[in-house]
Amino acid sequence: MSDLSYRRPISVWWWTRKRTYFLFVMRELSSLFIAWLVLYLLLLIRAVDRGPAAYADFLDRAASPWLVVLNVVAFGFVLLHTVTWFSLTPQAMVVSVRGRRVPGAAIIAGQYAGLVVVSAIVYWLVTR
Amino acid sequence: MDDQIRLRVTRYRPDKDREPTWQDYDVPLREEWTVLDALNHVKSDIDTTLAFRWSCRMGICGSCGMNVEGEPRLTCATFLSDYAPGPVRVEPLGNFPVARDLVVDIEDFMEKLPRVKPWIIRDEEQPVDDGEYLQTPEELDAYKQFSMCINCMLCYAACPVYGLDPDFVGPAAIALAERYDLDSRDQGARERLDVLIEHEGVYGCTFVGECTRVCPKHVDPAGAIQRYKLKAAQQSVKAFLLPRALR
Numbered sequence: 001m002s003d004l005s006y007r008r009p010i011s012v013w014w015w016t017r018k019r020t021y022f023l024f025v026m027r028e029l030s031s032l033f034i035a036w037l038v039l040y041l042l043l044l045i046r047a048v049d050r051g052p053a054a055y056a057d058f059l060d061r062a063a064s065p066w067l068v069v070l071n072v073v074a075f076g077f078v079l080l081h082t083v084t085w086f087s088l089t090p091q092a093m094v095v096s097v098r099g100r101r102v103p104g105a106a107i108i109a110g111q112y113a114g115l116v117v118v119s120a121i122v123y124w125l126v127t128r
Numbered sequence: 129m130d131d132q133i134r135l136r137v138t139r140y141r142p143d144k145d146r147e148p149t150w151q152d153y154d155v156p157l158r159e160e161w162t163v164l165d166a167l168n169h170v171k172s173d174i175d176t177t178l179a180f181r182w183s184c185r186m187g188i189c190g191s192c193g194m195n196v197e198g199e200p201r202l203t204c205a206t207f208l209s210d211y212a213p214g215p216v217r218v219e220p221l222g223n224f225p226v227a228r229d230l231v232v233d234i235e236d237f238m239e240k241l242p243r244v245k246p247w248i249i250r251d252e253e254q255p256v257d258d259g260e261y262l263q264t265p266e267e268l269d270a271y272k273q274f275s276m277c278i279n280c281m282l283c284y285a286a287c288p289v290y291g292l293d294p295d296f297v298g299p300a301a302i303a304l305a306e307r308y309d310l311d312s313r314d315q316g317a318r319e320r321l322d323v324l325i326e327h328e329g330v331y332g333c334t335f336v337g338e339c340t341r342v343c344p345k346h347v348d349p350a351g352a353i354q355r356y357k358l359k360a361a362q363q364s365v366k367a368f369l370l371p372r373a374l375r
Contacts, residue, residue, distance in 0.1 A: 004142035005225035005233045010291050017198070021288060024336045088335065092354030099266070 033077035134215035164203040180230035190280030200282035244305035249316025274307035283339035296332040299339035299349030306352035
C-alpha cells in the first residue's frame with residue numbers, strides 16, 4: 001500500500017480511554033503492590049527472628065500513618081489482583097474430568113475454596 | 129423516536145488531506161437500519177465519494193469492521209437505534225493505517241496470517257482412495273469455537289499490545305493457529321510453535337482480554353493465546369529436562 005496511508009498516533013493515556021483498559025493497567029500495577037507485601041512479610045519474619053525488641057520496633061513502625069495508608073492501598077490492589085486473575089483462569093486453563101469440560105464457574109469456585117483452606121491453615125498456625 | 133440521526137464519519141483523502149477530518153451526515157433513523165445501512169444510504173443518496181468496505185451484510189464476510197463510538201464493531205451487526213439520539217461516531221478500525229476514509233490498510237494482517245500456517249499439516253498425506261479423515265463430534269468440539277473466526281480484525285483494533293507493538297502476531301492469527309493445533313487431523317503443532325514461541329508470538333500478549341470482548345463470533349482469542357503460552361511453557365520445560373528421544 002502507498003505511503004499516503006495515515007498512521008494514527010497512540011496517546012500515552014490510551015489506558016484511560018476505556019474502563020476495561022484502565023482495569024487491565026490497574027491489574028498490571030497490582031503486581032508492584034504484591035511485591036511490596038512480599039517484601040514486608042520478609043521484613044516481619046526477620047524482625048521476629050531478631051527477638052522481641054526488633055518485633056516491637058517493627059510493630060511501632062507499622063503503626064505509622066503513611067505505612068498504614070500504603071498497606072491499605074496495597075491490600076486493595078491485592079484484592080483486585082486475586083479477583084481478576086481468579087476470574088481469568090478458566091480462559092487459560094481447560095480442565096477436563098472424565099472427558100467432559102469443567103465449567104469456568106467451577107474452576108473459579110475451586111480457587112476461592114483453595115484460598116479459604118490455605119487462609120484457615122495460616123490462621124490456625126498463627127493463633128494456636 | 130426522532131426520524132433523523134447524525135453520523136460523524138472520518139474522512140481521509142490521501143491525495144488532499146494531511147490527516148483525517150470529520151464529516152457529518154444526517155440519515156434517517158430507522159429501527160431496522162444498521163450503521164452499515166446508514167453508510168450505504170450516505171453513499172447512494174448523499175455523498176458518493178465516501179469510501180468503506182463491506183460485502184455480505186450478515187456477519188460472515190468480516191469486511192465491514194469499523195470503530196463505532198470508539199468500539200470495534202461489525203457495522204452490519206450494529207444498530208443505529210442503539211445510539212439514538214446520536215451523533216454516532218464512525219471511524220476506521222483502530223491500530224491499522226488509514227488508506228482512505230473508513231478503509232484501513234490490512235497488509236500487515238495478510239502478511240502475519242500465513243506465518244502461523246493456518247491449514248492442516250500432515251506428516252504424510254493419506255491417499256485419496258483411503259477416503260476422508262474421520263472425526264468424532266468430540267474431536268470437532270475441541271477446535272470448533274476457534275474455527276468461527278471470520279478474519280474481521282476487530283480483535284487487532286481492540287488490542288493495545290498490537291497498537292503499541294505492530295510486530296505482535298496478534299489475536300486472530302494465534303487463535304487460528306490454536307484452531308489447527310486442536311484439530312485431530314493436524315500434525316503441524318510443532319511447526320506453529322516455532323513461530324509463536326518467538327517474542328512477538330504468544331509472549332507479546334499481556335492478557336488484556338479486549339480481543340475476546342469485541343469478537344463478534346465468540347472465538348475467545350485471549351483464551352487461545354493463554355492456552356498456547358501454557359503449551360509453549362510445557363514444551364520449554366520438557367526440552368530442558370528430557371532427553372531428545374522422549375520429547
